[in-house]
Each structure stands twice: as structure tokens, then as C-alpha cells.
Amino acid sequence: MDYSEIEVPAPFLCPISLHLMREPVTVSTGITYDRESIERWLFSCKNFTCPVTKQQVLQTQDLTPNHTLQRLIQNWCTQNHVSLDETTQHDSSSTIxxxxxxxxxxxxxxxxxxxxxxxxxxxxxxxxxxxxxxxxxxxxxxxxxxxxxxxxxxxxxxxxxxxxxxxxxxxxxxxxxxxxxxxxxxxxxxxxxxxxxxxxxxxxxxxxxxxxxxxxxxNPTQLSCVKTEYFVEISRVIRDKISQEASKAALKLLVDLCSRGRNQVRAVEAGLVLNLIDLLIDSNNISEKRICELILIALDRLCGCAEGRAALLSHGAAVAAISKKILRVSCVASDRAVKILATVCRYSATLNLLQEMLVVGAVSKLCLVLQVDNGASNKAKERASEILKLHTKVWKNSPCIPVNLLSNYP
Missing domain, CATH: 1.25.40 (Serine Threonine Protein Phosphatase 5, Tetratricopeptide repeat)
Incomplete structure (x- = not known):
């Protein structure tokens, strides 16, 4: 049908081509056009001004479907026994x-x-x-x-x-x-x-x-040869907390990368250990426990190298922050926190560190791990027992260990 022969209400006409709108969309200026016509105006003809005024530049090329006008057009067509092409009955995917x-x-x-x-x-x-x-x-x-x-x-x-x-x-x-x-x-x-x-x-x-x-x-080569400056940017994503989705992705990526080659050392050089500890301290404000678990898993990976353990111990609140998560977040978090302490106690123990573990309650938490039935795996219990046995001379007679836990001390 030739729509030019039909007396069509002005609001239903496309301002560009003066034919009946089949799919009305509204541009940033608030004016409504037929999708096919405005797309031709914008992208085929490379015009970025308002087709009506020819002067006002469109700030955005987003096209918003005008569903209200679409229904009015369909109602008018029904009342006037006018049949539009099938494109009016389908979504805009048919126009591409x-x-x-x-x-x-x-x-x-x-x-x-x-x-x-x-x-x-x-x-x-x-x-x-x-x-x-x-x-x-x-x-x-x-x-x-x-x-x-x-x-x-x-x-x-x-x-x-x-x-x-x-x-x-x-x-x-x-x-x-x-x-x-x-x-x-x-x-x-x-x-x-x-x-x-x-x-x-x-x-x-x-x-x-x-x-x-x-x-x-x-491929394996790309995974094992990540540049230090890349880890710097991953560290910034974690530190800046730009979104929970981004934090999760960055932490998962860090966990994956730090199991390969010298990536552990490069990540430590990028300052990731200190950033992770700071994030762990603030994790009480994070509703989702998975973030805390990923932080501890990443720290566990980074403590696999001497540089990572040194960086962790250089942070004054690291031992306290890690110990605090034992038996408080999840079984996964408890297991990883105990594993980190086990690694540090095995390879980097000093008298100052052992005394700090008493003061911040880390030793008491290890004793509790041996007592509880839930909250920690059997592997975590084995590691806790190993740590306590390893440094029994320093901790055995300490008043920091509760009396009710002495019977569980190895």
C-alpha cells in the first residue's frame, strides 16, 4: 500500500521521510523517528545533527524504542484497516x-x-x-x-x-x-x-x-610470562575496589597466574601482598565471603616464595588479620589461613613472630582448630598440630594459651 495516499495523523509520520512509522524510536533530543530512517540518517549518511533542526548535535546515538507510540500506531492501523509490513510485528532484530x-x-x-x-x-x-x-x-x-x-x-x-x-x-x-x-x-x-x-x-x-x-x-608461555607492570594494574583493581565483580575476577586471575613460573615474585614486586592484607582487614565490610576466601587463597599462593613471606611479615597487621579469619568465615577460609600460618612458621619463624602470634591470639585459634568438629578440615587440624609441635618450647608455658586448651596442646 502507498502510505502517501492515506491521511495519517502527523505524530505517526517520520519527520525525515514522511512515511508511516513502522518502529518508532526516540533520540537524545526527545524527537521520535522511524528506526530505519534515523539509522540511515546517522550511519549511512553520516549526519550527527538533529534531522529536524539540522543544527542541534545529537549527544548520543542511543535509540530508545517508543512503545507508547508503537501501540498508538498499531491501534490506528487496526481502526483504519491498514496493514503494516511484518517488521512492525517483530522486534528490531529484523531490521539488521x-x-x-x-x-x-x-x-x-x-x-x-x-x-x-x-x-x-x-x-x-x-x-x-x-x-x-x-x-x-x-x-x-x-x-x-x-x-x-x-x-x-x-x-x-x-x-x-x-x-x-x-x-x-x-x-x-x-x-x-x-x-x-x-x-x-x-x-x-x-x-x-x-x-x-x-x-x-x-x-x-x-x-x-x-x-x-x-x-x-x-597458552602456557603467555601464562607464565606475565609482566610485573600487569600485576601492578591487577593490584590497583583489587585496591581500588571498583566493583565486587571486578574484585572477584582480579582475585581469581591472580590465583591462576601465581601458580606458574616466576609470577609469584612479579606479583610480590607489584605490591599485591600488602594490598591483599589491607583488603583482608577491611573484609568485615564485605558481605560476600567468597572475596575473603579468594584473598586468603591468593596470599597462600604468594607465600609460596620467600619474597611473598617477607612481604607478608613486613605488614604489621598481617598475622592478626589472617588469624582473625580462622573459624569465622568459612571452612575454606579457615583452611587457607591455617596453611598460611603453617608456611610462615615453617620457613620464616623468628622469636618476634612467635611472640606476636601469642599476643594476637593466633596460637589460641590453632588450639581451637584442634577442638572444633566443624569449621576446619582434617588437613587444617593436621597443620595446626604441626605448628604447635614445631614451636612447643616457646608456647608451652605461655599464659596466653587458655587453661582449658592446655589439654589439647600437643
């Missing part, structure tokens, strides 16, 4: 086609920085509309395009941040992640750490989550 996306991605390679940033925001809007749109974008080569935008030598920080956010929301497959981290022309890890260093909190969260996923599919 692979050929169209391929063409736009090729054109976008020649965009200026400002145009490219606006184009990335448009892709994000499209990707969030539906799962089919995500699949269409991926098959059209959006991942390759995003990778090209992350080269810090040729892109601004804002573009790299937008590219990383969009890449995360596209949820790349294992194959795609391997392609990104193994392509020497992309410098994927460098771009992620560039955002960790200079980006805003939201983009740093996305970068941290992508790092966790990427190192999860990395």
Missing part, C-alpha cells in the same frame, strides 16, 4: 541484516575518531536489542572491527573503552578470544591493561572480566 552491517563496518574503518565513537555506540544499541543481532554482528566481522579499534597507538582512550565494553557484551567465544590474544597486530593484552591504567571504573571492570576470560584460554 548482515550485508548492511558488513558495509557499515567497512565504511567505519575510514571514520574519524568522533564518528567511530558514535558508530560504536550505535553497534552497542543494536547488539543489546536481541541475541540474533549479536550473532549477526559477529558473523559480519564486528569482532575484527572491535579489535582494530583497540590499538592504543591509533585510537583514543574513549574509543578503546567503548570497544572493550562492546566486546564484553558480545561475549566472544573461546575461538575468538584465542584469535585476539594470539594476533600480534592487535596487542590485545596491552589494550586491556591500558584501560586498567587510565580508564573509568566501568571500563576497568569490563577490561578485568575480559582479562580473566582471555588468560583462561591463553
Amino acid at each position: 541484516e548482515k550485508a548492511q552491517v558488513v558495509k557499515l563496518l567497512n565504511e567505519a574503518k575510514r571514520f574519524s575518531h568522533d564518528e567511530k565513537l558514535k558508530f560504536l555506540k550505535w553497534i552497542k544499541t543494536i547488539a543489546l536489542e536481541s541475541e540474533s543481532n549479536k550473532q549477526c554482528l559477529e558473523s559480519a566481522g564486528a569482532i575484527d572491527f572491535l579489535a582494530s579499534t583497540m590499538d592504543e597507538a591509533h585510537s583514543t582512550l574513549f574509543i578503546i573503552e567503548a570497544g572493550i565494553e562492546l566486546l564484553f557484551k558480545l561475549n566472544p567465544s573461546i575461538y575468538q578470544l584465542k584469535y585476539l590474544i594470539n594476533n600480534e597486530k592487535i596487542h590485545f593484552f596491552e589494550s586491556l591493561f591500558h584501560v586498567l591504567r587510565l580508564g573509568n571504573q566501568e571500563s576497568r571492570t569490563y577490561a578485568t572480566l575480559l582479562l580473566k576470560s582471555s588468560f583462561g584460554v591463553a
